[in-house]
Amino acid sequence: MIRTIAAFSLVGSLSVAAAGCGTGSDDDGNTIKIGVMLSETGPQAAQGQVHRRGVELVIDRVNSDGGIDGKKIEPVFVDDESSPDRAVELARQLASDDVIAIIGPSFAGTCGPVQPLIEREGVFTYCLSGAQFEWTPHYFAAAPPPSVALGDIPMEWAAKSGLDKVACLATSDTSGDGYLGSLDSATERLGLDLSVERYASGDASVQTQLTKVKSDDPDLIFSCASGANLVTVAKGMIALGLPQPVFAGLGSVGQPVAQAVKGSLPEGGIYALASWIDVPGSMPEDQPNREAIQQYAADYRDKFGELPDRASADAADGLSLVLDAIRAGADTGTEIAEHVESIESFEGIAGTYSSFDDDNHRGLTPEKVIVRFTTTGAFEYVETLP
């Protein structure tokens, strides 16, 4: 038994070592190697696999255009298996192989643990989680600021729609805590009434929580959770005949969840804050980067046979920011970080990055695009908030 485990460990270590050999720039200097650490297996695999698609599309495009200064981009993909321990191990491996930038990890549970290590090693890291972090010089993250995307914009939409009593169904984890932290101040500022029920992510049913919610007769149910927890909430709404609209948390706005929930839409519909990449056909003519977003959507459909969503765009934009820095002459993790901090406006696929500075390493300014989930597993444009 012990010998078997040892053999597996050895094989695992050798494969990581083989994957990581010669990163940064290869021996003859013809490629630029970028670490890409995602959760491609394990509980967060749905996100990680979509992130990988975004990275692949950018690499395909850049390499087919001849690379950067004649050097092709060579990603070093490693799978952290949604495990914090494995993520730290792989980050150490990538850092020791002189990778200057890492795209990923995919979620808060792996992003947080690698932060001290990559900071010590001076590797630029672009975490793809929307959770709240303490910023350090080399540590950046995707998605809009949580207080805005999880609290301010959804509650502005609720207030504008006359939905004054909001019931938040939050998961009992850091993701749920993030929503609650953001919602408290937003509801107080806008004079909305907020009640909260909690459940464990992945629970088979939330009917008990919804039975309690029903007695309060709220105007809006806010699914304060990530991923497919939205499907459980939607099914519970149908089971109890609740007519209210549901607002989906940002972490549920993606193609996997849209497909999973399409047969279980509650009577009041499901709404969400999205990006133009979720509804590229509804983009206004004067939208910055309109052509690039539509091209990305078309390339995504061609390559993967599915509709794109913001998760893949987050990863694509992270890599594009790194490549922008390398084009500008950045050669180390520190130089990439300094370049990204200095960006005043960068038009990405998920939106415009215009708020990077020393104190804020999350640069995406959210478009206030409100969409509705459809019975075909897609998103339908509703309105853009002012």
Place this chain on the structure above:
Amino acid sequence: MAEFLQYTASALTLACTISLIATGWVLIYQVSEVLNLAQGSFLVIGGLMFVSISHDLGVPVPLAIVLTVALVASWGVASDIVVLRPARQVTGLAPIFITLGLAYVLGEVARSLWGPDPLTAPHFFTDRPFQIGGVLLQAQAIVLWSATLCTFAVLWLVFGRTLIGKSMRACAQSPRGAILVGISPAHMRSLAFGIAAGLGALAGAFLIPLSPISWADGLHIGLQGLVAAILGRWSYAGAAAGAAVLAAAETYTAGYISSAWKDAVWLALLIVVLLAAAAAPEIRRRLHAVRSARMVTA
């Protein structure tokens, strides 16, 4: 009152799912003394396989359920023959780690076959609820309750009235004695794995229209089944009762106290039962000593 009944309906659905898993735990443990941590994986594979057979292949629901249960049961038998039987001489904690490994392997197989995203299926009938005495019920939940009852009735008949059922009980009581009368414990163990996997698959097929299932859900539901089996002192009726207690504790806690406490309450219940079980012999000894002393005094 309506709220209490609504909670009770939710608890009943949860109890039915857990009881099917718990019965699988008991069956395997009684026949082989193995704690099969992969039991929840069979629910996951059953649910996902049911979606493929009924939805993707368009097989009618009743036939899809039969096919799902048969296929997953064969996975259960294969798991025993391929993974556990070669390690039958290994003792101590090793078999538990083997089944833990099996759970992870089955999870990854499910992810490879059905993808990383949770799947769900249309309800067998309508998903719109109907009202009885102020309680909203869905036909799918009633189907799950009925199927669980029918399954227990069939199991009671199989174990009580058939030769194969009696053979399995013989193996549970005395493997050596069973061998002496020509019963093969190895075959009975494989059969137990097959039936346990089939029970998991049945739960998955009936549950997936009510709740999305993903490849990663196996360990959580499997743990709930284990706790119900422990609460029920590893008997079939006890496991069903344990599932009911666990589901009621979770649901009423979420409903009347706080949903933040629902998992803590049933896990605390487990700790109390385990401590009580550990203390029981000592309590019995002391009671016996007191009674003896009184008799001597009298």
